[in-house]
Amino acid sequence: xxxxxxxxxxxxxxxxxxxxxxxxxxxxxxxxxxxxxxxxxxxxxxxxxxxxxxxxxxxxxxxxxxxxxxxxxxxxxxx
Amino acid sequence: xxxxxxxxxxxxxxxxxxxxxxxxxxxxxxxxxxxxxxxxxxxxxxxxxxxxxxxxxxxxxxxxxxxxxxxxxxxxxxxxxxxxxxxxxxxxxxxxxxxxxxxxxxxxxxxxxxxxxxxxxxxxxxxxxxxxxxxxxxxxxxxxxxxxxxxxxxxxxxxxxxxxxxxxxxxxxxxxxxxxxxxxxxxxxxxxxxxxxxxxxxxxxxxxxxxxxxxxxxxxxxxxxxxxxxxxxxxxxxxxxx
Numbered sequence: 001x002x003x004x005x006x007x008x009x010x011x012x013x014x015x016x017x018x019x020x021x022x023x024x025x026x027x028x029x030x031x032x033x034x035x036x037x038x039x040x041x042x043x044x045x046x047x048x049x050x051x052x053x054x055x056x057x058x059x060x061x062x063x064x065x066x067x068x069x070x071x072x073x074x075x076x077x078x079x
Numbered sequence: 080x081x082x083x084x085x086x087x088x089x090x091x092x093x094x095x096x097x098x099x100x101x102x103x104x105x106x107x108x109x110x111x112x113x114x115x116x117x118x119x120x121x122x123x124x125x126x127x128x129x130x131x132x133x134x135x136x137x138x139x140x141x142x143x144x145x146x147x148x149x150x151x152x153x154x155x156x157x158x159x160x161x162x163x164x165x166x167x168x169x170x171x172x173x174x175x176x177x178x179x180x181x182x183x184x185x186x187x188x189x190x191x192x193x194x195x196x197x198x199x200x201x202x203x204x205x206x207x208x209x210x211x212x213x214x215x216x217x218x219x220x221x222x223x224x225x226x227x228x229x230x231x232x233x234x235x236x237x238x239x240x241x242x243x244x245x246x247x248x249x250x251x252x253x254x255x256x257x258x259x260x261x262x263x264x265x266x267x268x269x270x271x272x273x274x275x276x277x278x279x280x281x282x283x284x285x286x287x288x289x290x291x292x293x294x295x296x297x298x299x300x301x302x303x304x305x306x307x308x309x310x311x312x313x314x315x316x317x318x319x320x321x
Binding site for chain 2: 037056
């Protein structure tokens with residue numbers, strides 16, 4: 001099962017991910033992170049399709065998708 | 080699918096403002112380097128401008144250049160080390176203002192280097208002064224009534240200008256203001272590196288990018304500015320491919 005992760009501590013609160021999510025399930029938090037920014041997160045995780053559109057739009061590499069299923073496409077790079 | 084930070088980008092926070100397009104372009108360049116497997120033999124150049132700390136973010140060799148001179152520095156490196164992949168990363172103040180000479184002549188000589196040109200139509204680092212690429216009517220701190228009222232001329236279109244030369248092998252203008260544009264930009268950046276690997280000569284990708292801070296817009300409004308205003312003045316497309 002893929003897992004989408006939003007790294008709150010990297011988020012600068014620009015909200016570009018909110019704009020581009022095809023499912024419209026990303027929202028900014030009310031609280032602030034260490035940088036003093038609101039941060040992005042999923043409102044309805046069950047509806048996420050793991051399309052990574054939010055991650056592509058994120059200027060701050062604050063969104064990653066992990067997939068440990070055997071058929072996962074591991075072509076995108078990682079460490 | 081998996082989606083991670085590219086290997087070529089270090090795990091550090093950038094200093095860029097919220098909604099700035101530089102982070103997106105950094106990812107595209109890093110992904111191209113990863114996918115082509117050239118990180119160990121790639122040397123980039125950092126510009127003067129907002130991306131001046133570029134070397135803090137890329138996990139490959141980076142050399143800092145004097146303002147506007149990366150194509151000249153890259154020319155020297157490529158001629159001395161022809162087996163290395165040499166790219167420059169430059170903003171519009173760096174490439175289209177103080178570095179216009181170096182840009183034109185490196186392109187005209189057909190130097191086998193790759194230029195990533197981030198065009199946000201303003202001087203970002205110094206606080207929002209008019210750049211050569213500022214569009215007509217656009218507010219900046221030095222054109223408070225909008226560019227064009229007091230003899231400032233119009234924006235320089237780098238891809239169109241360079242397409243008049245014989246030297247370049249690949250010129251394309253892309254944007255990072257929507258997911259579709261980002262996918263196109265990714266292909267363009269990778270292709271520019273492939274041209275260099277194949278020894279075809281000078282390749283340049285111009286990327287229209289957002290600067291919410293100096294445009295005095297929200298990140299969402301800045302995306303609209305690129306999509307509605309900048310693309311009308313700087314049409315996207317391939318200007319040279321051979």
